[in-house]
Ligand SMILES: [Ca+2]
C-alpha cells in the first residue's frame with residue numbers, strides 16, 4: 290500500500306534532480322558567456338568577421354575563447370583582405386581587451402571606437418573616411434595617427450601618455466592638447482583649427498600645423514622645437530571683413546599680443562628727415578589700409594580661388610619657426626571710386642571709399658586745363674555697387690581772336706591761350722564759293738555748310 294509520505298519523498302527527489310539539472314544547465318550557460326560568438330551581432334562587418342574567424346579563431350569552433358582573445362596584442366586586419374575588399378566597421382574590436390597595437394589604415398571605416406581597448410599603445414587609422422573617432426581614456430596610448438579622414442573633432446584629453454599625434458588633413462576645428470604633456474610630435478596640418486594652445490606641451494620637439502585658420506601662435510614655451518621651420522607653421526588662412534572709416538579701409542582683428550605682428554603687406558614706408566619710418570598697418574585692434582587697392586592683392590588659395598586680402602607675419606616667439614605667415618581673406622561691402630583728371634586716367638585727383646549702394650562725394654573740380662572747360666564727370670556715382678574709375682569730361686574752351694586785313698581780305702583767327710587753333714585764309718578770294726569750286730576754302734567755311742558766305746563772315750566778326 291502506498292503511503293503518502295513515500296509519495297512525498299518521491300516527488301521531493303524528482304524535484305531535487307530537476308533542480309540539480311537546472312543548476313547544471315545554468316552553469317554551462319555561464320561558461321558559454323566567456324566565449325565570444327563570431328556572429329553578425331558582435332562582428333557586423335562581413336569582411337572583419339571573416340578575418341576574425343580565419344585568423345583569431347584558432348580551433349575554428351566559431352567562438353573566441355578567453356585564450357584566443359588574450360593572445361591578440363597586435364591587429365592588422367587589412368593584411369588579410371583581398372584586393373578591393375573593405376571593412377566599414379570594426380565593431381567587435383572591443384572584445385580584444387589585450388590589444389596593444391591596432392593598424393587599420395585605409396580600410397574604408399566610417400566610425401571607430403577603441404575606448405574599450407584600454408591597453409592600446411598605438412593606433413593607426415589614417416586614410417579611412419572616418420567621421421568619428423572615439424579613443425576615450427587610453428592611459429597607455431603613445432601613438433595616434435588618424436590623418437586623412439573626415440574628422441571634425443578629436444578628443445585626446447584622456448590620453449595623457451600620447452607622444453605622437455598625427456591628425457593632418459581632416460576638418461578638425463579645435464583640439465585640446467592641454468593634458469598631453471608628453472606630446473613630442475604633432476602633425477595637424479590642413480584642418481580648420483583656429484586656435485592652438487601649446488603652452489602645456491613643453492616636450493614638443495616637432496610640429497606641423499600649416500594650412501589651418503590660426504591667427505596667432507605662441508611657441509615661446511616650446512623650447513625643444515628644433516626641426517620645425519616657418520613653413521611648418523605658416524600658410525594660415527583667416528577671414529576678416531572690412532568697413533570704411535575716415536576714407537580708410539578698417540579691418541578689425543584682435544590678438545592676445547598684437548606686438549607680435551612683425552609685418553604686413555599693408556605696411557607703408559614713410560620718408561622722414563631721419564630716414565625711413567616703417568608704419569605698421571596694425572594698431573588698436575584693427576588693420577588699416579589707405580586704399581582698397583591695398584587689399585586687392587588677390588590671394589590665391591590652395592584650390593586656386595582668387596580672393597582679396599593681405600598677409601601678415603606673426604612672431605611665434607620661437608627662433609626655429611619665428612614668423613608664421615597668415616593670409617587674411619577680406620570680405621568687403623565697400624568699393625573704391627577713383628576720380629581722374631581726364632580720360633587718360635594718368636592723373637588721379639582723389640579717391641573715395643564708399644559702402645555698397647551709397648553715393649560717392651566727388652572732389653572739387655580742379656582748375657581747367659588750358660582751353661578746356663568742365664562738362665561733367667564721366668558717369669554717375671550716386672549708387673556705387675562696384676569699384677569705379679571716373680574721369681572729368683572736358684569741352685574745348687578756346688579764346689579766339691580775329692585779325693582781318695580789310696585791304697587784302699586775309700583773315701587770321703587764333704586762340705590767345707593755346708595758339709593751337711590758328712586759321713589763316715583769304716576771305717575775299719573764297720567769298721561766294723561752294724564746296725567743289727576752285728576758290729572754295731574749307732577754313733573760310735566756318736559753319737561748315739559747304740558755302741563761304743555772309744553767315745561765315747558773321748562768325749568771323751564774333752571772334
Ligand atoms: Ca575558438
Ligand SMILES: [Ca+2]
Nearest residue numbers: 734738740745
Ligand atoms: Ca559757310
